[in-house]
Amino acid sequence: MRWWSVANFVSNAGTWMQLTVQNLLVLQITGSAAATGLSMSVQAAPALLISVLGGAAVDRWPRKLTAAVSQALLGMIAFTTAVLVALDRLDMTSLLVLAAVTGVVATVDNPACALLGNDLVPAEDVPSAIGVGALVHQAGRLVGAALAGVAVGFLGTSAAYFANGLSFLFVASVIPFLRPAAGAVRHEVAKPGPRASGGELTVREGLAFFARRPRLMALAGVTGISAVFGRNYGLTLAVLVTGPLAGGAGSFGTVSTVLAIGGILGAVLGARLRRPSVRLVGALAAAGGLLQVLAGLSPSLVVLIALVLPMAVVESVSDTAGTAVLQTDPPAHLRGRVLGVWGSVGTVWSLGGPPALGLLMELAGARGALVTGGLLIAAAIGTGHLLHNRRVPAPVLLRTGDTETPGRPALSTAA
Known part of the structure; x- marks a missing residue:
């Protein structure tokens, strides 16, 4: 290693x-x-x-x-x-x-x-x-x-x-x-099934697994909205620094350096994760969105730099956790195909995000784009979390004599 x-x-x-x-x-x-x-x-x-x-x-x-x-x-x-x-x-x-x-x-x-x-x-x-x-x-x-x-x-x-x-x-x-290390997940070369004449079925299997896996779809949603309305700091912060904050190229260079330092610190923290989850990715992405709102409201370059560091740390830890989920959730024989699906989806975000953000800046300015984008990220993730919790059934109380205990509802004869 x-x-x-x-x-x-x-x-x-x-x-x-x-x-x-x-x-x-x-x-x-x-x-x-x-x-x-x-x-x-x-x-x-x-x-x-x-x-x-x-x-x-x-x-x-x-x-x-x-x-x-x-x-x-x-x-x-x-x-x-x-x-x-x-x-x-x-x-x-x-x-x-x-x-x-x-x-x-x-x-x-x-x-x-x-x-x-x-x-x-x-x-x-x-x-x-x-x-x-x-x-x-x-x-x-x-x-x-x-x-x-x-x-x-x-x-x-x-x-x-x-x-x-x-x-x-x-x-x-x-x-x-x-x-390979002792205890590593063993990679076995996948072979097409009995009805497959080539790679068509294997590609379909990867697409089907991704589409039917709720946590991967949730991860795609969180990452997608963050990629479109946030994270393009090379674009939004450059306009904010050189525009409303009246800085120059040197000031943006300082901001870029702080972003890089934050990314390194976040990677160090991310390396300490033992059990990353989609819930953690979503919480970090929502926190990053709120920090982005504060960055958009920064009254001075000093305040912006103070906010940029935690923004970069949160983004880096979130990315590391999301990558860990993506690479460990599928079974070993499907991981290449799942990463292939993710590559296609991620390219849509990377190609569509900057134009969408640029249009938002044209309409609302650099501050408005940062604030609006951050609020959209936090609101979308919060709404998704609430909807997910509503779909999870609550424990049912079963009466045993005079004592109520939580458990599963009894199955009817029809079931």
Whole structure:
């Protein structure tokens, strides 16, 4: 698990180096902000369309081999991009094709690597392992964004892509040496049922399991409303800081740094969770919504910074708990497919959230968007909790002689 964490840290740092540089590269090629958004959408589109197939592949193929091959393929794509950039041969068409191929490979790589990490610890330690993974992700994000500026400044834009390619190959080289821990959930390669001629039934099984599992549907609802009306702090807080609070780029940089620190603290706390639940995810998301309301009402930058830290901590712990539920609730042979369904659903939120939030800011301003969004999150989760409690039957009192005891109602002969 230590080796896997180191490999993921290196990979995350490389990925964030590339992501930091890629938007600037598109702007240099096209001079269009719309083209930048298009490149991001093209890379995300495969997750929307074929994540369920990628998840089915993860359940059917040996996990270690699947993760190693997908990491190697992502490395080759990064090296190809680096060469094209270095030779000044990268145009918008080539970049979009490479982004689309990256998105296709990621539909297999993301669930494979996520579940591979869970194989390296005993079953009871999986929530902690997911928390460690969140901590590694946040640390890699900080280091990668910082290294991107250094690499581009001294070595040029292609250096970021080349470094990312090396990071993928490093992960691929570590995977063959990983061994499952004693007591880990055993992954058995899923096979299609007797009526299946291919992967169609396995995909349907994943969709059916997700749709019939109330706690997963509740988790999707909580995460979805939080993703659409909150969490896009890079958008809402940037407008709030530079607008009503009259700050500049440096002030927003301070807010972004505090958000990153809060994310790391939240990941540390999340790693201590032993029994995460959807109820906990909902409570944290509602608390985050209320903190967002207070942030929208902040009279000064100092007050905003004081609120941003707990906002980021709550969000990070909530994400860690939700991921633990998602990866441990399904049976082992269905987890890849369930993650595939989640990948498609999550892509809808990531693509639809920013435009919806942008429209809300146009109508209500940055403060209004934060306040309205936070209230909607808290109200929706609170309403869902009340409706859930109303559906749970109360204990029935059974009379035994002169004593009343709680128990189940007696069954009639018709029942």
